[in-house]
Amino acid sequence: xxxxxxxxxxxxxxxxxxxxxxxxxxxxxxxxxxxxxxxxxxxxxxxxxxxxxxxxxxxxxxxxxxxxxxxxxxxxxxxxxxxxxxxxxxxxxxxxxxxxxxxxxxxxxxxxxxxxxxxxxxxxxxxxxxxxxxxxxxxxxxxxxxxxxxxxxxxxxxxxxxxxxxxxxxxxxxxxxxxxxxxxxxxxxxxxxxxxxxxxxxxxxxxxxxxxxxxxxxxxxxxxxxxxxxxxxxxxxxxxxxxxxxxxxxxxxxxxxxxxxxxxxxxxxxxxxxxxxxxxxxxxxxxxxxxxxxxxxxxxxxxxxxxxxxxxxxxxxxxxxxxxxxxxxxxxxxxxxxxxxxxxxxxxxxxxxxxxxxxxxxxxxxxxxxxxxxxxxxxxxxxxxxxxxxxxxxxxxxxxxxxxxxxxxxxxxxxxxxxxxxxxxxxxxxxxxxxxxxxxxxxxxxxxxxxxxxxxxxxxxxxxxxxxxxxxxxxxxxxxxxxxxxxxxxxxxxxxxxxxxxxxxxxxxxxxxxxxxxxxxxxxxxxxxxxxxxxxxxxxxxxxxxxxxxxxxxxxxxxxxxxxxxxxxxxxxxxxxxxxxxxxxxxxxxxxxxxxxxxxxxxxxxxxxxxxxxxxxxxxxxxxxxxxxxxxxxxxxxx
Amino acid sequence: xxxxxxxxxxxxxxxxxxxxxxxxxxxxxxxxxxxxxxxxxxxxxxxxxxxxxxxxxxxxxxxxxxxxxxxxxxxxxxxxxxxxxxxxxxxxxxxxxxxxxxxxxxxxxxxxxxxxxxxxxxxxxxxxxxxxxxxxxxxxxxxxxxxxxxxxxxxxxxxxxxxxxxxxxxxxxxxxxxxxxxxxxxxxxxxxxxxxxxxxxxxxxxxxxxxxxxxxxxxxxxxxxxxxxxxxxxxxxxxxxxxxxx
Numbered sequence: 001x002x003x004x005x006x007x008x009x010x011x012x013x014x015x016x017x018x019x020x021x022x023x024x025x026x027x028x029x030x031x032x033x034x035x036x037x038x039x040x041x042x043x044x045x046x047x048x049x050x051x052x053x054x055x056x057x058x059x060x061x062x063x064x065x066x067x068x069x070x071x072x073x074x075x076x077x078x079x080x081x082x083x084x085x086x087x088x089x090x091x092x093x094x095x096x097x098x099x100x101x102x103x104x105x106x107x108x109x110x111x112x113x114x115x116x117x118x119x120x121x122x123x124x125x126x127x128x129x130x131x132x133x134x135x136x137x138x139x140x141x142x143x144x145x146x147x148x149x150x151x152x153x154x155x156x157x158x159x160x161x162x163x164x165x166x167x168x169x170x171x172x173x174x175x176x177x178x179x180x181x182x183x184x185x186x187x188x189x190x191x192x193x194x195x196x197x198x199x200x201x202x203x204x205x206x207x208x209x210x211x212x213x214x215x216x217x218x219x220x221x222x223x224x225x226x227x228x229x230x231x232x233x234x235x236x237x238x239x240x241x242x243x244x245x246x247x248x249x250x251x252x253x254x255x256x257x258x259x260x261x262x263x264x265x266x267x268x269x270x271x272x273x274x275x276x277x278x279x280x281x282x283x284x285x286x287x288x289x290x291x292x293x294x295x296x297x298x299x300x301x302x303x304x305x306x307x308x309x310x311x312x313x314x315x316x317x318x319x320x321x322x323x324x325x326x327x328x329x330x331x332x333x334x335x336x337x338x339x340x341x342x343x344x345x346x347x348x349x350x351x352x353x354x355x356x357x358x359x360x361x362x363x364x365x366x367x368x369x370x371x372x373x374x375x376x377x378x379x380x381x382x383x384x385x386x387x388x389x390x391x392x393x394x395x396x397x398x399x400x401x402x403x404x405x406x407x408x409x410x411x412x413x414x415x416x417x418x419x420x421x422x423x424x425x426x427x428x429x430x431x432x433x434x435x436x437x438x439x440x441x442x443x444x445x446x447x448x449x450x451x452x453x454x455x456x457x458x459x460x461x462x463x464x465x466x467x468x469x470x471x472x473x474x475x476x477x478x479x480x481x482x483x484x485x486x487x488x489x490x491x492x493x494x495x496x497x498x499x500x501x502x503x504x505x506x507x508x509x510x511x512x513x514x515x516x517x518x519x520x521x522x523x524x525x526x527x528x529x530x531x532x533x534x535x536x537x538x539x540x541x542x543x544x545x546x547x548x549x550x551x552x553x554x555x556x557x558x559x560x561x562x563x564x565x566x567x568x569x570x571x572x573x574x575x576x577x578x579x580x581x582x583x584x585x586x587x588x589x590x591x592x593x594x595x596x597x598x599x600x601x602x603x604x605x606x607x608x609x610x611x612x613x614x615x616x617x618x619x620x621x622x623x624x625x626x627x628x629x630x631x632x633x634x635x636x637x638x639x
Numbered sequence: 640x641x642x643x644x645x646x647x648x649x650x651x652x653x654x655x656x657x658x659x660x661x662x663x664x665x666x667x668x669x670x671x672x673x674x675x676x677x678x679x680x681x682x683x684x685x686x687x688x689x690x691x692x693x694x695x696x697x698x699x700x701x702x703x704x705x706x707x708x709x710x711x712x713x714x715x716x717x718x719x720x721x722x723x724x725x726x727x728x729x730x731x732x733x734x735x736x737x738x739x740x741x742x743x744x745x746x747x748x749x750x751x752x753x754x755x756x757x758x759x760x761x762x763x764x765x766x767x768x769x770x771x772x773x774x775x776x777x778x779x780x781x782x783x784x785x786x787x788x789x790x791x792x793x794x795x796x797x798x799x800x801x802x803x804x805x806x807x808x809x810x811x812x813x814x815x816x817x818x819x820x821x822x823x824x825x826x827x828x829x830x831x832x833x834x835x836x837x838x839x840x841x842x843x844x845x846x847x848x849x850x851x852x853x854x855x856x857x858x859x860x861x862x863x864x865x866x867x868x869x870x871x872x873x874x875x876x877x878x879x880x881x882x883x884x885x
Contacts, residue, residue: 147782
């Protein structure tokens with residue numbers, strides 16, 4: 001099936017009008033407050049402890065709320081924000097190089113291919129500077145210059161140096177900062193932490209989010225936790241593709257269950273594929289590892305001109321190599337944007353020119369750079385990345401070209417939220433990668449950390465106040481709780497009762513491959529329809545034939561099965577959305593919609609909207625029209 | 640390639656554990672050690688057995704979830720995390736023992752999974768700077784000398800995997816605690832709580848049942864992030880200064 005219904009348009013009613021630069025102040029001033037003495041009477045649930053969840057939990061507790069927080073990992077410090085490498089953008093203009101809040105706003109809207117809200121993005125740019133102040137005050141050891149001030153660097157096609165970093169481990173350092181702030185509140189008794197506990201459903205009563213049903217992953221116990229508001233900070237859904245740069249445990253269960261309880265899901269087809277990842281080495285591959293895209297500054301990308309050429313790269317003479325990016329994009333060469341570099345690599349590999357195991361790789365060659373600059377210069381720039389590559393592949397990138405291949409690593413789509421980061425279920429807030437709000441159809445480098453922390457430290461705490469201050473909440477109907485709990489228990493029991501023949505991983509791999517082939521870097525009507533036929537079949541096979549050994553207590557196969565069951569549903573919505581969006585924009589490339597040069601062709605007349613999906617069979621599409629008053633949509637060209 | 644792995648199987652915290660031998664064939668030297676466990680688990684599932692429980696998440700050496708003792712060494716023969724260890728480090732046909740972290744403060748949950756929440760509680764006792772959101776001055780208000788910032792960073796790279804505890808004959812968390820104390824004591828931020836921090840963290844460490852430090856240095860030898868031995872000296876110095884001033 002590929003059908004859907006069209007519902008009423010949806011609007012973001014919380015964003016104030018007026019001058020762009022005053023909107024956040026106006027919203028904060030209009031927001032209701034909760035008296036500090038009354039805050040401890042309010043319980044707020046936060047699910048997830050990454051940059052968004054960790055910072056939100058700590059901040060809400062500091063304000064005096066009683067926070068109940070969950071993470072599926074054994075410690076809040078392990079959330080996948082920890083793996084972010086490059087840096088965090090902030091409009092500090094410490095370099096005096098012409099940066100400003102307005103420029104960061106402008107770059108982000110344009111980078112998102114004009115599919116994000118101006119109000120949200122402007123606010124993000126506004127609070128970006130405060131994030132750096134906050135992190136430094138917590139003791140985050142950013143890179144510094146000899147004068148003792150913070151160092152910054154440039155990133156991803158931006159012309160100012162606004163990216164703050166801590167070597168190649170910026171995500172880790174920022175996460176530890178948030179984790180320590182959260183730990184302080186746990187120690188003080190203001191945050192009740194449930195580690196190794198996974199949210200499995202949302203309790204909605206009287207039309208409002210009132211709690212979650214969660215499973216203790218050690219004992220298997222299923223319990224309900226009630227609250228006055230629920231915050232989801234559970235990250236993205238890149239693991240629909242099975243192989244991605246996400247952590248193994250990253251999953252969509254919390255947002256998908258919330259979606260099924262009434263929260264709209266926005267732009268599910270907007271996924272980002274990073275061009276420079278280490279390719280898979282065989283069938284056993286469990287996960288993909290990203291290599292900073294800064295490598296493309298000095299590396300030259302090529303494949304042999306002869307498909308299936310068996311010679312090692314060093315034996316392929318210069319005139320038998322195809323430097324395809326330099327050939328097709330002479331003015332930008334190897335530095336074309338992420339989506340274009342990724343798609344080009346896939347195209348040459350699909351045509352049989354790929355190198356390495358399975359032909360799924362292209363060379364990233366530093367021989368010319370080493371000859372020009374000398375090996376020490378390359379070591380100084382990329383030493384840690386070369387070491388990482390060598391550890392994983394056992395190949396020396398100083399003498400043998402690297403092999404790289406694109407991989408899924410971020411999802412711009414997520415639950416629909418208004419300017420207050422509140423979903424279509426009152427009392428349910430969604431922050432960080434789990435929402436859809438700020439990156440449009442393509443996220444710029446070093447902006448994920450910025451958004452997660454902006455949401456958690458600064459935006460959410462102000463808007464939750466407004467909800468709690470302006471809402472009278474009664475007791476939760478025990479019947480509503482019992483119904484959700486029973487559904488969760490039944491589902492676990494059903495999974496364990498299948499006792500089929502195929503492992504969870506085998507289903508996940510099949511789904512991932514299908515989505516990669518038909519809903520990955522390049523999408524066609526026909527391919528999407530093929531996948532739309534297959535996904536429901538695969539889902540039925542899963543529920544008929546999955547094998548989960550063990551019982552309902554500590555059982556990692558059961559955890560995985562529960563997550564994959566949700567991916568099998570979400571995948572279908574991604575396909576429906578990709579099929580409905582008859583244009584190309586950012587990470588969403590529909591082959592039917594391209595310029596004669598093969599570039600993404602937007603259709604601003606018909607698709608300058610957010611696609612917000614209401615759950616149903618079939619799903620119902622609600623369009624939120626995007627209005628651009630300050631940044632004028634333009635066509636990108638890199639040739 | 641082919642390996643014989645002897646894996647610690649233990650149904651729960653109170654259950655008896657034992658090493659169980661599994662032959663695994665069709666391996667590639669490019670596989671990570673955790674992918675070996677993946678392959679073995681698929682084998683076990685196909686045979687209708689329960690797969691081996693082990694902690695893992697990012698699989699790129701940064702989240703600190705994974706960690707097993709391989710042939711008697713925490714994280715195995717290379718100085719990296721278990722997920723970044725590859726089978727090329729083993730001889731074809733070798734017999735490899737795989738056990739959970741062993742320490743009094745890390746009770747076994749199941750198979751290779753242990754409870755490391757004691758490390759979190761050490762941080763909760765004082766491993767932070769008290770800087771509530773919104774209270775921060777401009778980031779450039781207090782310059783920090785680059786060597787201090789760099790050394791703070793080196794200590795802040797600890798991933799909390801617990802290998803140091805597993806490797807220590809005393810089951811001590813001194814290196815873990817030292818890394819955090821050193822990271823924060825090098826920076827001007829949080830200076831006013833510097834003395835209280837070290838006293839509270841050391842007290843929490845003792846209360847959790849971690850052993851004392853006798854300078855054997857096994858912790859440093861297995862630390863995948865290279866936390867320096869000198870950090871323990873810093874911890875001791877900070878502790879002494881704070882205890883004397885008390």
